[in-house]
Amino acid sequence: MRKLAVEILSKINDENSNSTKLLNENCKNLNNIDNNFLREIVYGTLENRIYLDYIIRKLCKLRLKKFDIKILNILRISIYQLLFMDKVPEFAVLNEAVNLTKVFKLKRFSSFVNGSLRNFLRNKEKFSKIDTNSLEDKISIKYSTNLDLVKILLSDYKKEKTEEILENSLLKPHFSIRISSFKKSEQEVVEDLKALGYEIKKCTISKRTYFVKNPTDIINTESFKNGDFTVQDVASILVCESLDAKKNSSILDICAAPGGKSAHVAFLMDNTGSILANDIVKSKLKKIKENLKRLNITNVTLSNFDGCIFKSELKEKFDYVICDVICSGVGVIDRKPEIKLFRNLEQIENIIQKQRKIFDNAIKYLKPNGKIIYSTCSILNMENEENVKYFLEKYKDLEIEKINFLDKKVDYIKLLPEKRKHNGFFIVKFKKGSS
Numbered sequence: 001m002r003k004l005a006v007e008i009l010s011k012i013n014d015e016n017s018n019s020t021k022l023l024n025e026n027c028k029n030l031n032n033i034d035n036n037f038l039r040e041i042v043y044g045t046l047e048n049r050i051y052l053d054y055i056i057r058k059l060c061k062l063r064l065k066k067f068d069i070k071i072l073n074i075l076r077i078s079i080y081q082l083l084f085m086d087k088v089p090e091f092a093v094l095n096e097a098v099n100l101t102k103v104f105k106l107k108r109f110s111s112f113v114n115g116s117l118r119n120f121l122r123n124k125e126k127f128s129k130i131d132t133n134s135l136e137d138k139i140s141i142k143y144s145t146n147l148d149l150v151k152i153l154l155s156d157y158k159k160e161k162t163e164e165i166l167e168n169s170l171l172k173p174h175f176s177i178r179i180s181s182f183k184k185s186e187q188e189v190v191e192d193l194k195a196l197g198y199e200i201k202k203c204t205i206s207k208r209t210y211f212v213k214n215p216t217d218i219i220n221t222e223s224f225k226n227g228d229f230t231v232q233d234v235a236s237i238l239v240c241e242s243l244d245a246k247k248n249s250s251i252l253d254i255c256a257a258p259g260g261k262s263a264h265v266a267f268l269m270d271n272t273g274s275i276l277a278n279d280i281v282k283s284k285l286k287k288i289k290e291n292l293k294r295l296n297i298t299n300v301t302l303s304n305f306d307g308c309i310f311k312s313e314l315k316e317k318f319d320y321v322i323c324d325v326i327c328s329g330v331g332v333i334d335r336k337p338e339i340k341l342f343r344n345l346e347q348i349e350n351i352i353q354k355q356r357k358i359f360d361n362a363i364k365y366l367k368p369n370g371k372i373i374y375s376t377c378s379i380l381n382m383e384n385e386e387n388v389k390y391f392l393e394k395y396k397d398l399e400i401e402k403i404n405f406l407d408k409k410v411d412y413i414k415l416l417p418e419k420r421k422h423n424g425f426f427i428v429k430f431k432k433g434s435s
Contacts, residue, residue, distance in 0.1 A: 005041045009073040015342035046337040050144035148345040168417045169333040175215040179208040181228040206237040227295040235425030240264040247272045249319040259288035278303040307358040327376035331424020379424035397433025
């Protein structure tokens with residue numbers, strides 16, 4: 001498993017790397033014990049990579065770019081195990097690390113790896129301590145988060161809340177489902193799952209939503225295959241609840257993949273009206289189509305165009321538009337640790353320009369008096385509140401329509417990542433003028 005972990009980690013070098021996809025591809029034939037062990041090492045090493053690299057620099061006095069990538073990842077997974085996995089014996093970690101140098105035909109580094117790890121064990125407290133007077137650097141190292149991202153979070157949330165957000169990013173993500181059956185009642189579906197041994201807890205902030213404590217193999221149940229429920233994050237479910245579309249409406253979901261919101265709004269409209277589910281990545285349409293079929297959705301048509309490029313044939317065609325745009329993903333770093341490692345200010349600024357282009361086109365596709373949801377899985381002000389201000393200043397006939405949330409009418413919903421409850425998300429609803 002450690003060999004596989006090193007191979008997977010060696011492929012993760014930018015924000016577009018997909019650790020979940022790589023793990024799923026490599027875990028297909030593993031038993032549960034090996035599967036869990038591999039995932040813990042890979043995710044744990046990724047989530048703590050900047051901190052682990054900080055320790056390695058202190059240990060070895062070498063620039064990390066000088067390291068062979070596999071040797072670097074052997075050291076990373078070994079130090080991770082020694083620091084965070086108490087049940088793994090120290091001698092086993094050292095022996096396996098040395099063996100890995102031989103497996104990868106890097107035997108010449110065996111003594112170096114062995115000596116470095118033994119030195120770490122002899123002086124664990126010294127090497128584990130973060131020695132810096134800079135608050136930004138300390139938070140960046142402690143929570144293994146890109147320095148640009150730390151600076152933005154500190155600007156938006158100050159020290160205490162920033163650390164709370166990043167602390168939550170190190171926790172195991174929650175698992176939530178939405179009851180989606182046209183034939184069975186909500187309670188019947190819940191009881192079916194409980195009868196199979198699943199521990200279910202109702203969510204308090206969105207409807208027909210439940211947390212599953214032990215979701216192993218839940219997508220292999222007949223209930224899932226029949227479309228009685230679907231796996232969807234709480235915040236994502238809130239988007240369609242906030243849209244509150246009337247039956248028989250025409251709706252555009254301009255950035256639809258993987259199709260959860262299109263399916264949800266179709267369910268809420270009882271398969272009436274028409275929904276155009278679009279995504280720029282053509283290969284993703286197949287997955288959307290599969291999900292819609294499983295969920296017994298019949299009023300959705302798929303399309304493939306770039307939301308940043310205006311399509312004149314769609315001008316003022318829709319009563320509602322869901323504009324769930326590309327974003328930095330800072331609200332979901334517990335699920336995608338690559339984001340906190342690699343996402344920088346320049347990338348975020350480029351993403352914001354795309355967000356604005358997509359919204360500029362989406363507003364033109366909306367009929368007069370139509371309504372549009374703008375949402376992101378980011379918690380950064382520059383992608384959310386600042387964009388809202390930009391939209392309102394640019395479009396004088398646009399106004400915020402309040403959303404019903406937790407028995408209150410609010411201008412927008414902003415969820416910060418909260419353990420075992422929800423990811424970070426932002427939702428705002430606008431109404432277009434009559435002319």
